[in-house]
Amino acid sequence: MAFTAGVITFPGSNCDRDMAVAIEAVSGKPATRIWHGDAALPEGLDFIAVPGGFSYGDYLRSGAMAANSPVMRAVAEAAERGVPVLGVCNGFQILTETGLLPGALMRNAGIHFVCREVPLIVGNDTSLFTAKYSKGQEIVIPVAHHDGNYYADDETLDRLEGEGQVAFRYADNPNGSARDIAGVLNTKGNVLGMMPHPERKIEAAQGGDDGRALFEGVFEGLSVA
Amino acid sequence: MKVNVHVSLKPGVLDPQGRAIHHALEGLGFSGVNDVRAGRLIALDVADDTSDEALDEMCRKLLANMVIENYRIEKVG
Numbered sequence: 001m002a003f004t005a006g007v008i009t010f011p012g013s014n015c016d017r018d019m020a021v022a023i024e025a026v027s028g029k030p031a032t033r034i035w036h037g038d039a040a041l042p043e044g045l046d047f048i049a050v051p052g053g054f055s056y057g058d059y060l061r062s063g064a065m066a067a068n069s070p071v072m073r074a075v076a077e078a079a080e081r082g083v084p085v086l087g088v089c090n091g092f093q094i095l096t097e098t099g100l101l102p103g104a105l106m107r108n109a110g111i112h113f114v115c116r117e118v119p120l121i122v123g124n125d126t127s128l129f130t131a132k133y134s135k136g137q138e139i140v141i142p143v144a145h146h147d148g149n150y151y152a153d154d155e156t157l158d159r160l161e162g163e164g165q166v167a168f169r170y171a172d173n174p175n176g177s178a179r180d181i182a183g184v185l186n187t188k189g190n191v192l193g194m195m196p197h198p199e200r201k202i203e204a205a206q207g208g209d210d211g212r213a214l215f216e217g218v219f220e221g222l223s224v225a
Numbered sequence: 226m227k228v229n230v231h232v233s234l235k236p237g238v239l240d241p242q243g244r245a246i247h248h249a250l251e252g253l254g255f256s257g258v259n260d261v262r263a264g265r266l267i268a269l270d271v272a273d274d275t276s277d278e279a280l281d282e283m284c285r286k287l288l289a290n291m292v293i294e295n296y297r298i299e300k301v302g
Contacts, residue, residue, distance in 0.1 A: 060287070060288075061290055064287065064290070068287060096292070097290065102292075103292060104290055104292040104293045106238070106239075106241075106293060107241045107242060108241065109239060109241050110241070111241050111242070111245050149239075149241070151238060151239075151292070151293055152292065176239065176241070
């Protein structure tokens with residue numbers, strides 16, 4: 001089975017290698033590494049991951065510069081075609097800045113950078129990314145961010161909740177996010193953005209493997225298709 | 226043409242930085258500070274024939290995030 005995953009690297013990305021390692025650990029196939037300046041994506045990508053870090057030094061706003069890089073235009077086009085796109089941490093910020101996901105990530109309500117494991121409640125188990133979890137399940141995934149305070153207006157939040165687009169919620173909100181939202185899906189369900197780092201919970205040696213099911217869901221879902 | 230773009234959080238959007246500055250001012254003994262909102266000033270030097278529409282587009286496409294921020298364009302000469 002051919003499975004080609006791509007991981008985007010921006011200047012300042014620092015979770016791109018972790019992401020690539022996680023994808024290979026689950027799929028058995030190395031991920032293609034893609035540089036931010038590439039205007040076109042490699043042909044035939046089945047899955048695109050936008051990793052965490054501090055792209056462009058978080059200049060202007062977290063994710064704002066990366067959102068305007070050539071490669072993100074290509075990622076947006078791929079997402080439109082239905083290619084699954086995962087954005088983690090800075091990747092989530094980039095996806096909101098490009099408009100692929102609603103809302104924005106603001107400075108943590110408590111001002112401090114938060115770096116610790118957090119319990120999450122799975123809010124959706126029907127998307128490609130969340131199919132291997134069950135709704136209401138509690139999983140533990142680490143966060144490490146300064147700007148993770150999810151904001152959207154009430155109308156948007158109501159819609160996200162009503163349409164099952166809230167993929168994960170914090171059991172113990174670490175950053176002030178509206179309605180404890182830790183991760184959201186787009187309306188089609190092929191784009192997921194989340195602040196916690198599932199790629200850091202792939203093997204027992206990392207203190208747990210609660211993130212593994214997310215990548216298994218993508219890999220197995222695409223393999224069946 | 227010199228143009229200042231003032232970017233600020235929309236009213237009602239929680240401003241943790243403004244709140245921290247507020248606390249710090251109080252800590253320094255300044256009383257009577259009712260509220261603090263922190264924003265950003267972006268100073269542009271643009272061609273004299275830059276249209277208002279183009280300036281507006283710069284703000285909406287990049288300088289401000291319209292989900293959480295407002296902007297005000299001020300031509301300063």
